[in-house]
Amino acid sequence: MDAADAPGQGTVTCAAWIRRPESAHLVVLAKSGKPSSLEIFAFDSKTASLSAAPKARYEFGKGTNPVGIAVHPSGDQFVCSINTGDLKLFEVYGQEDKVKLSAKDEILLQGIVGQKKCLAFSVDGTRFASGGVDGCLRIFEWPSMRNILDEPRAHKSIQDMDFSLDSEFLASTSTDGSARIWKTSDGTPVTTLTRNSDEKIEFCRFSKDGTKPFLFCSVQRGNKPLTVVWDISTWNKIGHKRLLQKPTSIMATSLDGKYLALGSKDGDVCVVEVKKMEVRHLSKRLHLGSNISSLEFCPSERVILTTSNQWGLMATKLAVPADWKEWQIYLLLLGLFLASIVAFYIFFENSDSFWNFPLPAHHPGGGKSIFESDRVPATEPNVWGPVDL
Template sequence: MDGGDTRGDGTVTCATWIRRPENAHLVVVGKSGPSSLEVFSFDPKATSLSSSHKVSQVSSLLARDGDQFLFLLKLFDIEIVAKYEFEEGVNPVTMAVHPSGDSLVCSTSTGDCKLFYLYGWEDNIKFMVEELLPLQGVGLQKCLAFSVDGTKFATGGVHRALSITVVSYRVCWVKSDLSLDSEFLASTSTDGSARVWNTIDGAPVTTLARNSDEKIGLCRFSKDGKKPFLFCSVQRGNTALTGVWDISTWKKIGHRRLLRKPASVMSVSLDGKYLALGSKDGDVCVVEVEKMEVRHWSKRLHLGSNITSLEFCPSERIILSSSSEWGAMVTKLTVPADWKDWQIYLFLLGLFLASLVVFYVFYQNSDSFWNFPLANDQTPRSNIETVLRNEQSEPSMWEHLDL
């Protein structure tokens, strides 16, 4: 596991990916004291954050976890690609980036939200700021989310709870997520309940069933387009669980003990194959959705610190996590490598060539009419002459017979 942090001046409050063409993704980090948004370029080969792709690696920490060695690279004195400084007394709380990667929304401690447009390339990224009038003075927004297609935007606050595009609904909630088809919005409340809303008319669809001793804390929709699931973190007494609901019936399918401790953040990869959970004391586990089994552990990644954000890289098996104490860090996952497009085409070409070889071998060794075996002392010409000679010496069965 390789990683890098972005500590330095200020305390990291949030971090997320900015998707860019040709997998030249960026990372945006929100900080307080002093308050700013900082954009870093990302080097997937070095699994590091940098602006010039020249990373200053000044120290390394070797930790032992069972039989696995975890290497954590500490990166300091990193220059940034772009930076925006907030006014005095204004701190970023959380962020959501539009799927196009051209803009992002950031909520602030003053109860307002700011819209940032990004333009430029590589080391010449610029911010253009715009005030979102519908989200001015709405109170502290602790959760922001764009739909997968980018057509809908949802916010959630402590006092004035839920907003979808320009329509507002009053629900006391703390976390939310939009479904893959943007039809549903799931939200959880501080009382441990979870409710599903219709994003078209804002009507409540259902309230997820739970036991009296259960509290639902986080929720995320599946994203593979095949399994319509809703994942939720569930606290049952002192036991931390991950529950799965079928969104076609809104019935609970089952639950698993995955992280085995209270989760502070949850994320799903863009292809829907993996689910990530971050704990309140710095652990991260990544789960294969198909089998609901843990495939990666990063214990003590943010040692003793609450993980505030956790996001999958858009194109690599890498996660971005952040905490107030350890800053923003990138971690390469120890999961099976995915097949690239060129690898699939090469594999299919290999199968085609192998089939040609098998056909040729079969053809050479077959006793077909077109390739019948010959005797050792016989040639094709002598064989044909023998047949012709026999036909000339014997009367034909079709000759005219005199009666």
């Protein structure tokens, strides 16, 4: 576990991974205070830790605080929402000790509909969505920012949202416990998820493994926190399980879809293997007594990034089985190939192969050939007859 405390005063708002080649990923951290800032930290994949000091920093003007962050899948850009309701675009250059962070001059979206709490990019990077505390939901084409959906009354107040793996659907949840599904191509509503009168749908994440078309939602049923699964081909509820045992504050899925993570309102985190829906990692009191405000899996390592107002930013290595690396798979295949060659050679040397026949009798090695008969053959006539010269 590693905690990164950046210099300067401020309260941590949220954080997100910035993908980089060869696992040299970065982390962007948003802090509100005097002054408010964005800070970039380097990630060491060998030690699964963050740099002690930020590699780049951007300070906001007076009275401006960052609220949310969404990083484009390319890792070159991210969008930050601020308390005025505006959306600002930032670009990231370089890596490790040569990181540069620059703000684009233009404002992506003016704050005419209130503070935007939720931001998300589609998996393929062609769609961008923003959700406001006033319930307004917007979907845009990226990077043109062509408006696909502008629904001011999508919810009472948007709490969470997520794009499906194929970027076809967007799921959104409300503080009143409802959840809706939208088509990202034209913004039309698909359905409202069914729920019991005593159920409140809070957070949502689509499956990302490419084989199971599911939508996972954290649901509060009375005093029981549940994880409920919907089939996205029919939008029917297919089951539920109690995993975290505590009210959920945040939800996340790994990029390969193998794991689902839940954060609690008092600082616990559990990581679930999706295939069996069983808890594989549990960190109790990771952010002791503090609400976990953001939770995200590392793009390439089994490490999660968490933030809270009280304890700031933490990177935690998960106690789950290690994944096979690409070179390990190739090495295993090579080993199997060589083993098969050795096995074939041993079998050949110890088998009664047709080609391992005994040598003929007149051969220095003695013995009769399998082509020779014990009977002396009769003299055959000369089929050619006399030859005239």
